[in-house]
Amino acid sequence: MRKAIIIILCALGMIVGVIVGEQMAGTSLNWLSIGGNIGLEDPLLLDLGVIELTLGFWCRINIGGVIGLVIFALLSKWITSWLKI
Numbered sequence: 001m002r003k004a005i006i007i008i009l010c011a012l013g014m015i016v017g018v019i020v021g022e023q024m025a026g027t028s029l030n031w032l033s034i035g036g037n038i039g040l041e042d043p044l045l046l047d048l049g050v051i052e053l054t055l056g057f058w059c060r061i062n063i064g065g066v067i068g069l070v071i072f073a074l075l076s077k078w079i080t081s082w083l084k085i
Contacts, residue, residue, distance in 0.1 A: 002085045009076035010069055017068020018060055035062025 021032040043056030 002080050005080055005085065006073070006076045009072045009079070013068040013070075013072025013075075014061075014065045015068075016072070017065035018062055019064075020068065021062040021064020024064065032064035032067070033062050035060065035065065037061075 018035075021035070024030060025033040037058060037060050039058035040056050043054045046053040046055070
């Protein structure tokens with residue numbers, strides 16, 4: 001249970017951090033939006049005639065996301081100790 005809470009909060013921190021970083025692109029905190037994309041540009045297509053399967057993965061990472069991840073990771077340790085899990 002503790003590991004699940006930590007993983008969920010870290011993922012949430014990364015999402016919130018990337019969103020905040022992207023919103024700061026036009027301001028004086030534009031350094032938060034520096035980053036890149038990881039994944040497949042074009043998804044893989046597997047056509048078996050009867051079933052067509054499309055596989056793809058794409059992730060955006062920026063400095064704001066890394067900061068959000070660290071903050072939420074520290075917050076998750078505090079939450080799990082507070083809940084005594």
